[in-house]
Each structure stands twice: as structure tokens, then as C-alpha cells.
Amino acid sequence: MNWQATLQLDGSGPLYEQIKRAIVRPIRESLWKPGDRIPPEHDLLRHFQASRMTINRALRELAEEGYVTRHRRVGSFVASPPAPTAILDIVDMATIIPSRGQHYRYERISRDIVKPGHELATRLGIGPDEEVCRVVGRHFADGEIVELEERWINLTAVPEAATLPFDDVSPNHWLVSHVPWTEAEHTISAISADAGLASALGCPAGAACLLLERRTFLDDQVVTFARLTHPGSRHRLTERFKPGSSR
Incomplete structure (x- = not known):
């Protein structure tokens, strides 16, 4: 050409x-x-x-x-186009990224046992003085950051999480593999990266990002609440549905 x-x-x-x-x-x-x-x-x-x-x-x-x-x-x-991700599925990056032929890596940034405060306690359905496991980490595809995972695990629902380091395996991957769930709630927002988020995602300050907030339930109990942030240029969401279907 x-x-x-x-x-x-x-x-x-x-x-x-x-x-x-x-x-x-x-x-x-x-x-x-x-x-x-x-x-x-x-x-x-x-x-x-x-x-x-x-x-x-x-x-x-x-x-x-x-x-x-x-x-x-x-x-x-x-560049390869961003791979579509289903809106209403719980996606395990450790599985989906290798399935696209890309190299996957997880990097833990921090892990703490904390008291969630009133706002997060309400989302988790617990008291503000109850302890939760908070883990922050990043998911990579071929060396590029594709997701920042901030997660709070309800230790009343998953007490074994209190002793897990989540240094080599992300909390999402471990939860999907070990903890049953019956329902999930997603809230999707478009946001701009502030300086801290831009640094964590390796994108410019002000870049468009996709924020997915998820609560996962086992019957009436909230198992975990997560904030999953994606650089807009490296991620898109896709959902296929039929006429007459409702959510």
C-alpha cells in the first residue's frame, strides 16, 4: 500500500x-x-x-x-480494539484476558482490615464499626493497565478473607472461584480521572474512564462491594438481549 x-x-x-x-x-x-x-x-x-x-x-x-x-x-x-465485556456478567480478568491471547498480570497495591464508615457500611449492609477486608489492585493486559480494582469484603459473610494476602491472586478471582453468589447489582458511570486515579491507571489526568460499582449478594447478605475503574480507551461494555426481555 x-x-x-x-x-x-x-x-x-x-x-x-x-x-x-x-x-x-x-x-x-x-x-x-x-x-x-x-x-x-x-x-x-x-x-x-x-x-x-x-x-x-x-x-x-x-x-x-x-x-x-x-x-x-x-x-x-x-492497537487491537478493546475487547467487549458483558455488562451484566461478573467478569474475571484472570480468565478473560488470557482467553483473548493476551498476557495477564495482577498487582496488589494495598490490603488492610478496616472499619468501613457509614457510607460503605450502608452499601455492605453492616454496622460502621464492623471490620471489612479492603484490597486495592491493578489488572494488566500485555503490560497495559486495564482495570483498577478497589474492593471491600464483608468478613461476616466471608471470614476466611481476613487471613488471605491477595498478593498473587486478585480478590475478584478468589471470590468467583470460592464464594457462591445469588445476585449482583451494577452501577455504571462515566468519570474523568483526577491526578490520583490517572497515576493508578497510567492515563492522563482528565482522561475519560468507566466506573463500574458492584455489590454481590448471597441471598440477602452483601458479600462484597467493588469499584472497578477502566481507562475508557482500553475497555468497552457489550450486552446482547432479546425483544421483550427486562431487567
Whole structure:
């Protein structure tokens, strides 16, 4: 393919934005497939008659938006599209990420036995002075952070969690494997990453993120409450349903 003929500026707006649109166009039109290499930066520099800083900014923002992946000393490549995740399923990242052919890794950030306070106690259906296990960790796919998991486990419902470190296995994976549940409640929100969340997710401050808050029940007892935050460029939700179905 003659990429020089494919990558054309549209003359509208700042040069780096025109370059971004020029690169996105063949990706959206499937002329460039996931894994295809983007022309090298020095070739783009000459083709667009742009500075190295302008080319770098365009590629950096395309990477942040999920269109390309950048590898130092190797180049930039068309990114794989975010894998769809069912809205109403309890998804185990330790299972779904390897099933897509990607390398999975979990990293625990912190684990504590704490008193939840009034707001979280209400969500967990317990008293504010009862202790819960709080675990914060990150899930990676091919080295990229795809989910920040903040979880509170009701120790009245799952007392064995009080002694588990959750250092190699995420609480979600352990709960799915060991604790039965009868019902789940999901609340989905679009949020912007503040400085702390951006640092935890490895995304720019102000980036669009998807927040899924989940309560899981065993009969009338809340087993766990979780806040699962995803960088918007690396995640999407999909649900298939039939006419007449209701939730």
C-alpha cells in the first residue's frame, strides 16, 4: 500500500490534529489492521513536513486514545480494539484476558482490615464499626493497565478473607472461584480521572474512564462491594438481549 497517498491532511485545525485524523482514517476504514506498523516517525516527519515534537504529540495522543501502541526503539503499531465485556456478567480478568491471547498480570497495591464508615457500611449492609477486608489492585493486559480494582469484603459473610494476602491472586478471582453468589447489582458511570486515579491507571489526568460499582449478594447478605475503574480507551461494555426481555 502507498501510505503516502493514504495519509493526507485535511487543512482544518492545528497540524498535530490533522496528522492524528490522517492516521486514524485508514485505521477506521480497516485499511490498516491491528498489529500493522505505523510508518516510522522520521518518515512521517518528512511526509507531513512537521517537527519531531508535532509528530510525537500526535502519536502520543493516539496511543492515549487507544488507536496505536508505541514500543520504544521498535515503533508504533495499530492497537487491537478493546475487547467487549458483558455488562451484566461478573467478569474475571484472570480468565478473560488470557482467553483473548493476551498476557495477564495482577498487582496488589494495598490490603488492610478496616472499619468501613457509614457510607460503605450502608452499601455492605453492616454496622460502621464492623471490620471489612479492603484490597486495592491493578489488572494488566500485555503490560497495559486495564482495570483498577478497589474492593471491600464483608468478613461476616466471608471470614476466611481476613487471613488471605491477595498478593498473587486478585480478590475478584478468589471470590468467583470460592464464594457462591445469588445476585449482583451494577452501577455504571462515566468519570474523568483526577491526578490520583490517572497515576493508578497510567492515563492522563482528565482522561475519560468507566466506573463500574458492584455489590454481590448471597441471598440477602452483601458479600462484597467493588469499584472497578477502566481507562475508557482500553475497555468497552457489550450486552446482547432479546425483544421483550427486562431487567
